[in-house]
Amino acid sequence: xxxxxTTTDPSLLPDDDPSRRDVILIAAGAFATIGxxxxxxxxxxxxxxxxxxxxxxxxxxxxxxxxxxxxxxVMWRGKPVFIRHRTAKEIEEAKDVKLDVLxxxxxRNANLPEDAPAxxxxxAATDLEPWLVMIGICTHLGCIPKGxxxxxxxxxxxxxxxxxxxxxxxxxxxxxxxxxxxxxxxPPYTFASDTQLKIG
Amino acid sequence: xxxxxxxxxTSGFGKxxxxxxxxxxxxxxxxxxxxTPRNLNYWWTFxxxxxxMLVLQMMTGIVLAMHYxxxxxxxxxxxxxxxxxxxxxxxxxxxHAVGASMFxxxxxxHTFRGLYYxxxxxxxxxxxxxxxxxxxxxxxxxFMGYSLVWGQMSFWAVTVITNLFSSLDSLIPGLGTTLxxxxxxxxxxxxPTLNRLYSLHYLLPFVIAGVxxxxxxxxxxxxxxxxxxxxxxxxxxTIPFHPYYSIKDGFAxxxxxxVFAALLFYVPNYLSHPDNYIPANPLQTPPHIVxxxxxLPFYAILRAIPSKLFGVIGMxxxxxxxxxxxxxxxxxxxxxxxRPIYKWFFWLFVITCIALGYLGAQAPDGWYLFFGRAFTxxxxxxxxxxxxxxxxxxxxKKLPGSITQSVLGxxxxxxxxxPPPGPDDRExxx
Numbered sequence: 001x002x003x004x005x006t007t008t009d010p011s012l013l014p015d016d017d018p019s020r021r022d023v024i025l026i027a028a029g030a031f032a033t034i035g036x037x038x039x040x041x042x043x044x045x046x047x048x049x050x051x052x053x054x055x056x057x058x059x060x061x062x063x064x065x066x067x068x069x070x071x072x073x074v075m076w077r078g079k080p081v082f083i084r085h086r087t088a089k090e091i092e093e094a095k096d097v098k099l100d101v102l103x104x105x106x107x108r109n110a111n112l113p114e115d116a117p118a119x120x121x122x123x124a125a126t127d128l129e130p131w132l133v134m135i136g137i138c139t140h141l142g143c144i145p146k147g148x149x150x151x152x153x154x155x156x157x158x159x160x161x162x163x164x165x166x167x168x169x170x171x172x173x174x175x176x177x178x179x180x181x182x183x184x185x186x187p188p189y190t191f192a193s194d195t196q197l198k199i200g
Numbered sequence: 201x202x203x204x205x206x207x208x209x210t211s212g213f214g215k216x217x218x219x220x221x222x223x224x225x226x227x228x229x230x231x232x233x234x235x236t237p238r239n240l241n242y243w244w245t246f247x248x249x250x251x252x253m254l255v256l257q258m259m260t261g262i263v264l265a266m267h268y269x270x271x272x273x274x275x276x277x278x279x280x281x282x283x284x285x286x287x288x289x290x291x292x293x294x295x296h297a298v299g300a301s302m303f304x305x306x307x308x309x310h311t312f313r314g315l316y317y318x319x320x321x322x323x324x325x326x327x328x329x330x331x332x333x334x335x336x337x338x339x340x341x342x343f344m345g346y347s348l349v350w351g352q353m354s355f356w357a358v359t360v361i362t363n364l365f366s367s368l369d370s371l372i373p374g375l376g377t378t379l380x381x382x383x384x385x386x387x388x389x390x391x392p393t394l395n396r397l398y399s400l401h402y403l404l405p406f407v408i409a410g411v412x413x414x415x416x417x418x419x420x421x422x423x424x425x426x427x428x429x430x431x432x433x434x435x436x437x438t439i440p441f442h443p444y445y446s447i448k449d450g451f452a453x454x455x456x457x458x459v460f461a462a463l464l465f466y467v468p469n470y471l472s473h474p475d476n477y478i479p480a481n482p483l484q485t486p487p488h489i490v491x492x493x494x495x496l497p498f499y500a501i502l503r504a505i506p507s508k509l510f511g512v513i514g515m516x517x518x519x520x521x522x523x524x525x526x527x528x529x530x531x532x533x534x535x536x537x538x539r540p541i542y543k544w545f546f547w548l549f550v551i552t553c554i555a556l557g558y559l560g561a562q563a564p565d566g567w568y569l570f571f572g573r574a575f576t577x578x579x580x581x582x583x584x585x586x587x588x589x590x591x592x593x594x595x596x597k598k599l600p601g602s603i604t605q606s607v608l609g610x611x612x613x614x615x616x617x618x619p620p621p622g623p624d625d626r627e628x629x630x
Contacts (some may be wrong), residue, residue: 043472044382047396053386078272078388082485138470140508142363143356163487164360165564181370195515 015104032149051119053077058200063131071148073136076199080144081187082160083197086171091129093158094120094172098155102183104129118183125191133189133197134173147170151178160184210256235438236302237426237447239474239607243317244424244445245452246310252453253303254412258405260296268348270398272391275350276479293444294468300342301471302460304494307335315525316533316546318565323528331409332522337408339495339519344401347494350394353473355480356489359389367509373395388482428606429534430599443620488563496560498551501579503564504572514576521583528583530591538597542590549582626627 004046059076063083071084084092099105099117106115107122114123120189125131131198138145140162146152147160147169155168162168167180172182189199207225210217218225267286269278310332314320320328328334330486347358361381367374385392432438439445463470471493475486491499498515505511521528531539536546552575559575562568600606 003383047382047385049384049386053392078386078390078482105542140363141360142366142485143489148488163485165488179506179508179511180415 001140001159008072036047042200058198061197061199062195063197064195068130069120072182072198075150076135076187081134081182081199082134082148082173084132085149086124086132090158090171091124092102094123094170096170097170097174100200103180104177104182106183107144107186110188111182111186119171120172120176123174123183123186125189128191128194131191131197133175133186133199135185135187136160137184138167138180139175140165140167140178144182203229203235206233209598231446232440232442234420235432237424237432237437237603238439238444239426239428240424240448241427241604243309243427243450245449246306246313247419247447249302249306249453249456250310251412252561253299253306254408257296257299257303259411260292261402261405263292265402270348270395272350272480274347275394279349287536294464296345297472298464298468300345300459301454301494302463303338303493304342306456307338308494311335311522312550315549316536317425317427317497318429318531318536321429321529321531323422324418324425327342327415327422328526329523330415333521334411334415335522336519337404337411341401341404341408342492342494344397344404347394347397348401349476350480351476352478352480352484352486353476353489355389355482356485357491358393360489361506362389364512364515367512378529381574383425387447387585388442390482390491403629412470413498423445425534426603427535427537428600428603429538430601430603430606433602434604457468468578474507487498490561493557493561496558497556499561499570499574500556500560503560503575504569515581518579525583525587528538529586530588531594531596532591533596533599538599539590539594540561540597541594544587545582545590548578552578552582 025112047107059074059078061072061074061083063072063085066083068085071082073080073082075106076083091175096184097120099119102118107118107121109116111126121129124132125133129150136144136148138179139163143162143164145160145167147154153161157168157170157178159173159176161172163178165179166177167175168177169180169184170176172183173186175181187199191197191198205225205228206229207218207222209218214224217223230359265381267278267282267289270277279293282293284290289368314331316330343357343361347354362380365383366380370376381387382389383393385396426432438602473490473492478486490496498518502511502515503516505514533539536543554569556575556579559568559572564572568598612618
């Protein structure tokens with residue numbers, strides 16, 4: 001697409017390569033586009049969690065003082081983590097649930113493969129069955145469910161009840177009544193001993 | 201509407217500037233002698249009221265920003281400091297907070313007026329779309345402004361609304377979570393979130409002001425619609441904007457300010473939630489999260505749909521559907537006053553919006569949930585079924601022959617009738 005003016009411009013001889021201007025035009029446009037796109041990324045990426053936020057990645061918790069039937073809440077990455085010392089009755093109830101009645105069939109356990117089924121064994125701490133460690137945020141719209149304090153209403157399944165839109169969770173933190181779509185997430189954690197918990 | 205310029209610069213400076221930046225000419229042609237239908241009623245004064253409110257919100261907002269501390273640790277205390285220590289701080293903050301409510305009162309009336317009189321129909325589609333865009337920007341701005349108080353309701357409103365984006369996880373796993381953490385600047389709502397909301401809350405009003413200018417430009421190309429929906433046919437159908445409508449708009453602003461002042465000075469917290477006077481606590485969700493009143497209808501739609509993703513789609517769709525209203529309405533005439541069937545559906549739609557507003561503040565169970573769903577269905581059926589179908593099957597009432605005839609009756613059609621006071625005085629007024 002030669003510019004018609006070039007035919008009358010003495011500085012551009014007719015035998016000059018007719019695509020010379022096109023090359024310059026395309027190259028200039030391409031550099032401007034790539035440069036603009038390269039600048040756009042820092043402008044967008046600056047909003048992602050910064051280095052100081054990422055550095056708060058793990059915490060240590062001594063769960064020794066938490067008696068059977070009690071629960072504590074700790075903060076990890078700005079989120080509440082529920083740590084519940086479950087009673088034998090609560091464990092039995094969680095184990096008796098058939099997987100096909102669950103709304104979300106996956107364990108949502110960061111320590112297990114993504115497709116691990118939501119059995120109680122996959123939800124509770126490995127070899128430390130009474131302990132349930134999970135992020136205490138309703139998977140619907142992010143409210144904090146009730147059920148940590150002794151007097152709280154825990155819903156029909158004895159676990160947690162979200163006051164915002166009525167979701168209910170069982171004693172393994174699995175959603176049993178919607179609108180929440182998923183079981184509460186289990187963060188990456190390890191037990192260094194029976195009472196030393198490291199989250200993150 | 202497009203009309204030949206009648207501006208005659210008289211002073212030496214007037215002539216000098218007219219050939220360099222003809223701003224006085226634009227003001228004269230577009231806001232002084234602008235030909236305006238002679239039959240506009242008081243529902244047409246809300247455009248002026250809205251312009252006034254935008255300026256007022258920007259003025260109070262800019263001075264509040266001089267005292268506000270945009271950080272998770274300092275925000276709540278700085279708002280209390282504004283209320284107690286800053287000179288006139290209580291007045292400025294209450295004017296800004298109540299002003300936001302009054303702004304939405306006006307914009308809802310303005311929108312319903314456009315719907316009732318068919319102001320979105322050709323050739324005003326772009327005008328209407330720009331208006332819906334302003335409504336969306338206002339919603340975003342108001343939401344961000346409410347979050348800045350950093351009380352319990354602020355914090356949990358931000359948590360719930362930003363978590364709406366995580367519903368995208370059910371489309372592409374991980375997409376929603378990535379997006380939400382990008383919005384938060386962390387793994388939960390926190391200080392970084394507050395700072396960016398503050399930055400955008402300061403920016404968006406200026407974007408709104410820009411779109412308002414386009415909105416007025418798009419209004420001044422075809423000119424105003426009017427209560428009959430009949431096009432302007434002759435000059436006799438119009439009167440100059442100034443002084444006729446500048447006075448009328450001014451009087452309406454005074455009436456509007458009386459209501460505003462009554463709320464501001466006697467019940468400044470009537471429309472807000474007491475829980476927002478509790479500092480934000482990320483470990484405790486309030487027992488009952490409700491948004492500000494102007495978001496309640498949309499919140500009711502969100503909760504009426506028993507699926508996270510479709511609830512979000514429904515809530516956003518409730519506003520998005522407005523964008524295509526010009527093409528959903530199949531009626532040949534504009535004004536609902538001449539549409540005997542559609543009129544009933546229109547008023548049922550108004551009742552639906554008010555009912556959804558009421559239901560948005562109730563717990564979503566039992567009858568509340570049932571009616572929330574019923575009204576949500578009607579909300580969308582009104583746009584997607586009733587607008588196209590009724591427009592085709594309805595036989596409208598006879599329209600007046602002209603705007604002048606609708607005002608003066610049959611006498612307007614008699615040639616020797618005395619000239620109406622408006623158009624013929626135009627030169628003198630200009």
